[in-house]
Amino acid sequence: MGRSPCCDKNGLKKGPWTPEEDHKLIQYIQLHGPGNWRTLPKNAGLQRCGKSCRLRWTNYLRPDIKRGRFSFDEEETIIQLHSVLGNKWSAIAARLPGRTDNEIKNYWNTHIRKRLLRNGIDPVTHSPRLDLLDLSSLLNSTQFNLSSLLGLQALVNPEVFRLANALLASHNESSPELLLQKLQENNQLLNSPLQNPEGSEMLLQKLQQNQILNAQLQNQPQFFQYQNHQIQEVPNFTTQNVPCSSSLSQPMQLGHVEEPYLMNNGQMIPPLNYGYCNSDASDNSTFQTTNNNSSNQNISLDSVFSTPSTEDEKESYCSNLMKFEIPASLNFDDFIM
DNA sequence: AAATGTGGCAACCGCCTGCTA
DNA sequence: TTAGCAGGCGGTTGCCACATT
Numbered sequence: 001m002g003r004s005p006c007c008d009k010n011g012l013k014k015g016p017w018t019p020e021e022d023h024k025l026i027q028y029i030q031l032h033g034p035g036n037w038r039t040l041p042k043n044a045g046l047q048r049c050g051k052s053c054r055l056r057w058t059n060y061l062r063p064d065i066k067r068g069r070f071s072f073d074e075e076e077t078i079i080q081l082h083s084v085l086g087n088k089w090s091a092i093a094a095r096l097p098g099r100t101d102n103e104i105k106n107y108w109n110t111h112i113r114k115r116l117l118r119n120g121i122d123p124v125t126h127s128p129r130l131d132l133l134d135l136s137s138l139l140n141s142t143q144f145n146l147s148s149l150l151g152l153q154a155l156v157n158p159e160v161f162r163l164a165n166a167l168l169a170s171h172n173e174s175s176p177e178l179l180l181q182k183l184q185e186n187n188q189l190l191n192s193p194l195q196n197p198e199g200s201e202m203l204l205q206k207l208q209q210n211q212i213l214n215a216q217l218q219n220q221p222q223f224f225q226y227q228n229h230q231i232q233e234v235p236n237f238t239t240q241n242v243p244c245s246s247s248l249s250q251p252m253q254l255g256h257v258e259e260p261y262l263m264n265n266g267q268m269i270p271p272l273n274y275g276y277c278n279s280d281a282s283d284n285s286t287f288q289t290t291n292n293n294s295s296n297q298n299i300s301l302d303s304v305f306s307t308p309s310t311e312d313e314k315e316s317y318c319s320n321l322m323k324f325e326i327p328a329s330l331n332f333d334d335f336i337m
Numbered sequence: 338a339a340a341t342g343t344g345g346c347a348a349c350c351g352c353c354t355g356c357t358a
Numbered sequence: 359t360t361a362g363c364a365g366g367c368g369g370t371t372g373c374c375a376c377a378t379t
Contacts, residue, residue: 014348014349015347015348015349015372015373016347016348016373017347017348035364035365036364037364037365038363038364038365049349050364050365051349051350051364051365051366052348052349054365054366055347055348055349056347056348058366059347059348060347060348087368087369088367088368089367089368090366090367090368101366101367101368102346102347102348102368103346103347105368105369106345106346106347107345107346109345110344110345110346111345
């Protein structure tokens with residue numbers, strides 16, 4: 001059936017709301033309460049569509065709306081919830097008191113999304129994307145070294161780091177073309193929508209192929225080279241031991257899969273697509289490192305990089321969310337020149 | 338100082354869902 | 359069962375302020 005317009009649009013005003021209109025709407029809702037949006041504009045003396053009134057009220061005029069910058073905690077919550085819920089902005093907003101879906105959506109698109117991309121994270125799947133780091137140019141370069149990777153982004157996702165490492169190994173040894181092809185397949189897989197036209201069986205098959213590829217990558221000897229320094233063999237990075245405050249751990253998620261909420265001390269915890277840590281200010285700039293002997297070692301970023309400004313702190317926030325493990329055998333002194 | 342580019346955000350559009358008669 | 363409707367949602371647009379050239 002055809003859907004009739006919510007109201008007669010002839011003669012109705014569009015565009016930004018004036019203070020007078022806001023006043024009329026607020027007064028009417030204070031008297032009669034929200035609802036009946038179709039009849040509300042007429043009763044309130046507004047030349048507006050009912051939808052427009054509802055949107056104005058829910059997104060801007062509602063008294064319980066929180067204004068101003070998003071806090072670190074809010075930002076972290078949004079990222080975590082988005083990894084589980086996807087673009088369900090209303091569902092995300094329901095877990096952030098005082099924030100509207102529209103506000104969260106805008107904030108995601110203008111701030112968080114870009115930040116994730118800069119960190120080599122696909123903002124749709126929350127999975128690492130090597131192509132975001134322009135690895136083809138790295139592969140084509142005869143002298144790929146860690147500095148170029150660090151130059152792109154000092155704080156990259158662990159899976160990106162690991163895959164880049166494996167790529168280097170393969171580049172030194174045999175067939176980079178094959179690996180590049182596999183990585184492209186990997187990225188296609190990561191980008192494929194939930195309703196994959198190839199069907200779930202094909203999707204599963206691709207996932208298995210991908211797991212095999214990852215296993216092959218992890219079994220290869222791993223080398224890093226930094227400028228003219230000695231090549232160091234380093235253990236494989238893993239994602240299994242990333243969580244900080246939660247006992248929850250999962251391997252990397254491939255593609256977008258609906259996951260149930262997990263509860264931890266009454267707190268909802270999303271699946272971990274990459275390493276999440278609590279936004280505890282006390283460990284804001286701390287890398288957690290692990291070698292194969294499971295001896296953990298914390299390295300303060302303050303001792304590695306320059307003291308962050310306020311804006312830098314903000315910028316590094318997502319990096320903190322993507323806290324990852326660095327093998328203890330990696331010598332950070334080599335990185336500071 | 339003017340022109341142009343860019344980012345942020347409020348608002349709109351069209352589709353979907355659930356309720357009701 | 360179905361048509362009509364209200365409300366909700368996500369994607370997109372367009373305006374405005376600020377930055378850059």
